[in-house]
Amino acid sequence: MKTMQLREAKAGLSALVDAAENGEPTIITRHGKPAAAIVSMDDVRKLHPDKKPNFGEFLLTYPGGIELERNPSSLRDVDL
Template identity: 80%
Template sequence: MKTMQVREAKAGFSALVEAAESGEPTIITKHGKPAAAVVSVEDLRKLYPAKRRNFGEFLLTYPGGIELERNESPSRDIDL
């Protein structure tokens, strides 16, 4: 795994992206301390798998405990 400073990374950004695509991650340092890493999207998805849920599944995760009652009275008078 390569390590380089921010200044170097800016100058050779396209080379960093190509290296990441071929599976070679690079650590970017700022003031001598690791600050970021450039990795392939494949490696990123391994680290942070997408948790996609549809809206129905989201609603089913609601813990409940609240009883809601509907007010059946009309909110305004209607002339038809």
Template identity: 60%
Template sequence: MKKMQVREAKAGFSAVVEAAENGEPTIITKHGKPAAVVIPVGDAERLYPNRKPNLGTFLMSFPGGLEFERNDSPMREIDL
């Protein structure tokens, strides 16, 4: 993994982006300490997925499934 200072990254930003396109992440340092990482899009999508499952999808993914017993008898008499 390549490391470069912010100054270098600014001057060669297109090279940093090209390296990421080729699958090579780059660590950007600020005052000698790691501050950021430029990574390929595929890695970012895996680390930070955009789509979060909705409640129905989450419940359906429950191991063993969900089964509910339904009582069809009316709760009370209704006078219409």
């Protein structure tokens, strides 16, 4: 993995994007400290998948399981 200063990355951004598409990520540093990385979209999709579970799927992932029972008693009478 290459490391490059921000000012160098600005000058050669097209080359960095081409390298990322070919599977060669680059770390960009600012003042000598890692600040960002240029990676391929395939790597981004692995880290942040687009599909998010809906609320029902989320509840079903509960490790204890969910047991729902309907109360068989009759409804109470309401005077209108």
